Amino acid sequence: MTGSTTQGVKTVLHPVSDLGKAKAVYTALLGIEPQADSPYYVGFDVEGQHIGLVPDGGPQNMTSPVAYWHVSDIEAKLAALTAAGATVREAAHEVGGGRLVATVTDTDGNVLGLIQDR
Template sequence: MTTTQGIRTVLHPVTDLAVAKAVYTALLGVSPQTDSPYYVGFEAEGQHIGLVPDNGKQQLANPVSYWHVTDIEAKVAEMIAAGATVRQAANEVGGGRLVATLADSDGNVLGLIQDR
């Protein structure tokens, strides 16, 4: 069994990226580290908070917490064996980062991230 490195990333779907960016800047007290029309990301106190416009490829309906792992394929296999279902298979999103989402038996979305 592989272990996780904890939840360090949370992505939030937003309908108005400019307004959300202002709200999260006020909340976190820091400016975005990544600021683009398709993604705004903040680093605050060891957490990465991302804002994803509702037309983003992640197709988020609710915030998703991402568990950081050292071996995403092994963790996906363990979770499937335990009863989870794959929503989005592991894929590279840039910079060597792999991301996957699964759902537990109640439909709760669980994100996984592996940095290479």
């Protein structure tokens, strides 16, 4: 077992075809305005969760929602997951503010996201 801990799913990204329409639906669902609102990403922070809307699946080419597990050491977690049979889909890379993200596919093709905040 690796020393890298998992802090649970705290972020879920949803690919959307119409960002404006999706923003209205999620604003109504969550009862708050988005904290991040740009043409390439809309994000809501509610009750310890981050819900993100990604137009057309973004650069990740998402085709379904992806749950992101927050981890203390993304490289160690990637190593443990690949040793267990997962395949790296998107290698760890910084997305701003010291945040690292990566995705893997499990043995059934499900996409699992990882996030490490520095």
